[in-house]
Amino acid sequence: MTVIHQTIVVRRDVHAKAKADAEAERRRLAARGTLAVNLLSSPGTGKTTLLEATARAWAGRYTMAVLVGDLETDRDAQRLRRLVPTAQLTTGGACHLELPLVRRGLEALGDPPVDFLFIENVGNLVCPASHDLAEHLRVVLVSVTEGDDKPGKYPKMFRTSQAMVVTKLDLLPHVPFSVDAVEADARRIQPALRCLQVAALGGQGIDHWCEYLVTERERRLASQQ
Amino acid sequence: MHERSLMKALLAQVDAIRVQHRAQKVSEVRVEVGPLSGVEPVQLATAFEEMALGTPCATAAFIIDEVGLLARCLDCHTEFEVVGFEFLCPECAGQVQVICGDSLQLISVGLELEHVAKEETT
16 A cells, blocks of 8 residues: 555635625625624723614614624623613633624524624724624724724734724823824725724714714615615 | 634634545645734644644644735736735825735645555455
8 A cells, every 4th residue: 555645736715614604694684784883992992882872872763783792791781782682792712703603693682684783893903803794894993092003003903994983082182192193004004994083971973973884884785785 | 712713714624625535644734824814823833733633634744835915906906015014006006905915825735645556456
């Protein structure tokens, strides 16, 4: 018996199947009128607070549901459940969400045909950038207390996002943060990035944020059909 | 953590290829990573070492080709290497599309096939 060596040429993205699955799910959601928004940021940037403000602003006008990812606890879901249907996705230590977990969360909510499905990702500017969750819109949040040098340090996150929201704008007088600098740094990496600013606790900028989402929903759902 | 979840997917794909070709062992796994792959090569190699143990990949060579980040201008179609994550066309300042260096690619799989010669079977 002899051993033969054979080289099989593959040249395929390891995520190819995951990306195809995400694309199919994206189309399914679009077909029934749901815009999926993946929210990403460091821990403590204000993703949950922004969603609370969004839910209050839209009460009675647009329907929304939230899937919220954390390593442990359902603290964020408890906050959001008072306002909108919310499922907590606990990753048990994993640093990011993947599509199968998102699907499980949607099923837990009964797959509601909402206008907007928000996926609040695990607080992390690194790994979540590599995973397509079937979102139509990827939004990265940066708070003024984190520093305006973040985009260049986490290029993949900013390169793969369509919008950046600067949060906690009401704290700007107290911290050395330049909105112009963070926007310039982010646009160097993603020139098409839409830049928004909010102070969600006081409601500043929430109207622009909501308007942006409504416009994107109309535009992106029309282009997917 | 992230490299380990990627490695799990990679090893499953390699093993599917091994089974498809009826090979007993994998002798080489070659992958390609770039600056926007979201993968750290040293951590990926460590994940391979740990996770290939006890599998048909256990003795395989794991080769990582590190490539640069290449982009193509959507307006004038100039192709260039992206330096310092500056994603603007150097020719016309147009919007660009990344064409290489933003994913983890499985390039090839080396297999060991046991061949039974005809005279040995008689």
